[in-house]
Amino acid sequence: MKITDNKVVVLHYAVSDSEDTLIDSSYDHSPLAVIQGSHYLIPGLEAALIGHQAGDKFDVAVSADDAYGQREDGFVQSVPKAMFAGIEDLEVGSQLRATTDDGEQTVIVIDVNDDEITVDGNHPLAGIDLKFDVEILEVRDATEEELAHGHVHGEGGCGHNHD
Numbered sequence: 041m042k043i044t045d046n047k048v049v050v051l052h053y054a055v056s057d058s059e060d061t062l063i064d065s066s067y068d069h070s071p072l073a074v075i076q077g078s079h080y081l082i083p084g085l086e087a088a089l090i091g092h093q094a095g096d097k098f099d100v101a102v103s104a105d106d107a108y109g110q111r112e113d114g115f116v117q118s119v120p121k122a123m124f125a126g127i128e129d130l131e132v133g134s135q136l137r138a139t140t141d142d143g144e145q146t147v148i149v150i151d152v153n154d155d156e157i158t159v160d161g162n163h164p165l166a167g168i169d170l171k172f173d174v175e176i177l178e179v180r181d182a183t184e185e186e187l188a189h190g191h192v193h194g195e196g197g198c199g200h201n202h203d
């Protein structure tokens with residue numbers, strides 16, 4: 041069975057940057073199960089799966105534009121430290137949830153001084169060209185319930201709370 045939209049694809053992947061530094065890998069834990077066409081994966085990777093089948097192993101180069109996009113200087117903001125009163129252990133590298141015009145997003149603290157904290161709302165992988173090592177483990181039709189929910193169900197059905 042070849043991968044087309046609305047197939048469930050179970051895959052292993054390892055992703056590295058253009059200098060072959062490993063960023064993340066599923067090989068040392070559970071494989072990823074996704075519905076093809078649901079845009080769960082970054083666009084460049086999802087497009088590369090089309091036509092493959094179980095047992096295929098291949099490399100995919102994904103430019104930043106087809107991955108997490110380019111870095112936006114406007115996503116870096118300095119805010120008064122007082123806004124973070126009550127949050128302890130704020131230091132460079134801390135991740136925070138922030139409410140923005142685009143909804144909730146994760147920002148990373150990149151600088152702290154006496155008065156201000158500078159946060160970066162760019163995705164950590166923004167601006168980075170990626171390389172994926174992909175192994176397709178399984179391809180099957182998604183069930184109607186999976187398509188309605190937009191995610192893959194394991195044995196025992198839906199483990200999500202849909203309230």
Ligand SMILES: [Zn+2]
Pocket residue numbers: 189191193198199200
């Ligand atoms: Zn579900």
